[in-house]
Amino acid sequence: MGSFSLLGSLTGILVETSIAAQLGLSKSSDSFYVAFTVPYIICNLLTATGQFSLVPFFTTLETRHSDEEFWRGFSYAVNVVFLGLGGLAAAGAAAAPWLIRGVAPGLTRPQIDLAAQLCQWLFLMIVPAGVAETFRSFLLSQRRFALASAAGFIRNSTVVLLILFTFQRYGAYSIVLGYLAGYFLQVAVLGVQILVSFRVRYSLALVGSGEAFQNLRGAGAAQLITALSWQAVVIVERIIASFLPPGTLTALNYGFKILGTLSELLAGSVGTAALAVISREVALKAEDTARKTFQSVLAITVVTVSPIMVFCLLLPRNIIRLVFERGNFTPEATALMSVVFFYYSLSLGFLAIFRVLTFYLFARHETGWFIRLSLLHYGLAVALDLLYVGALRLGPRGIPLALLSSLAITAGLAFKRNLAGLKEVLDRSVGIFALKDLLGSILAAFAVCLLRFWVTPSATKSGNFLYICELCGAGSVVFFGMLAATRALPISDWLRAWRSPQDN
Secondary structure (H helix, E strand, C coil), X not given: CHHHHHHHHHHHHHHHHHHHHHHCCCHHHHHHHHHHHHHHHHHHHHHHHHXXXXXXXXXXXXXXXXXXXXXXXXXXXXHHHHHHHHHHHHHHHHCHHHHHHHHCCCCCHHHHHHHHHHHHHHHHHHHHHHHHHHHHHHHHHCCCHHHHHHHHHHHHHHHHHHHHHHHHHHCCHHHHHHHHHHHHHHHHHHHHXXXXXXXXXXXXXXXXXXXXXXXXXXXXXXXXXXXXXXXXXXXXXXXXXXXXXXXXXXXXXXHHXXXXXXXXXXXXXXXXXXXXXXXXXXXXXXXXXHHHHXXXXXXXXXXXXXXXXXXXXXXXHHHHHHHHCCCCCCHHHHHHHHHHHHHHHCCHHHHHHHHHHHHHHHHCCCHHHXXXXXXXXHHHHHHHHHHHHHHCCCHHHHHHHHHHHHHHHHHHHHHHCCHHHHHHHCCHHHHHHHHHHHHHHHHHHHHHHHHHHHCCCCCCHHHHHHHHHXXXXXHHHHHHHHHHHCCCCCHHHHHXXXXXXXXX
């Protein structure tokens, strides 16, 4: 899961790098990302949350029902997703001009016209995106992780190739073409694996009954409510950013995408791999085992997130320069992007924990709590956006700071209310582990800061890459060495897991 998620994350960054090299931070880039706003939100929500309802759904049918009911549930999910997203795509394409005016009223008329045209085509991609996510969730429920985890890599690689080879001819439309081709290729590859690996019994089922279908509808309703709520948050932030200096909207978009990519790589891959396991444990009513599995998910997430967060906070300019500074992405754009990236990086830890908590809630079928948490988080984010940017005049820093504040408040309230038995999950052993992780993070930060005085950064791109590798490598050695020394990560356990992975 981690390996293929890494490939997907790297190629996802290459997509943004390719777009940035062609459009830079400009009026054209703002137009594209405004057009991309609503279709991207829908696709991102499908990818990020579709598995939360579908994996437990397929797992429950497999555990408690017959093969006939299992395949009827699979057909039901595919049919409903295809028809529902088809109607939504048609409605979105028709309403695109009005959506653009609502999302970014501060743009000029030529920018709005271009964004509306791009948006109409971008809405088409949500149909193959939904079907691909259904196929991916089915494979994950059957513990077929390889191609399911590589779906993002397949899509992103297609987008990058089409931008590289067709941008001079089609301009911004080459990006649209890349996303459409990438999602259709996902559907084809995942569909072929399902046909080859299973004796598929597809039907035109559009009706289902029973506990599994009720839980699926409940999870689907929860996703719809939170999707609309998150869309409102993004639209408000786009409106605010459209009145800030040109390029700010794009910088904020890149910053949040990097944050989301890191969260998905470091926390999402662990949660995805554990979702089917926890869902089975819940279906078998093994609550203690499910709780211990979630503790393991939290521990792995904290260990992977902590050093990355340290490096992002201490080396933001070097990282942004390595990833983006080429073509029309100038050093001035790097300076603005570095500030945005630094403030977004402050939220990485909270966002990763919120991500794995979402997996746990859906595995336990506690969609009501997910809705309450999400609405609280989104409402706080909007209120704090207006406070930090509008009242306190913090500029581009205000929106990432609002995200940090809203996540911190939401996490605190979730613990206070003992959501999903969090107080039992976060017991004394987890607290001691967190303290050891914090100590390792502090020492890693100290090592990186010390090396910054000894190692001079290079003006070349290759030299900058080596500089990042040296500092992050040293910090990683200190961090994991500290965890090993305090037995937070016993070496013997890792060696045993490496020799017998099926038993761990």
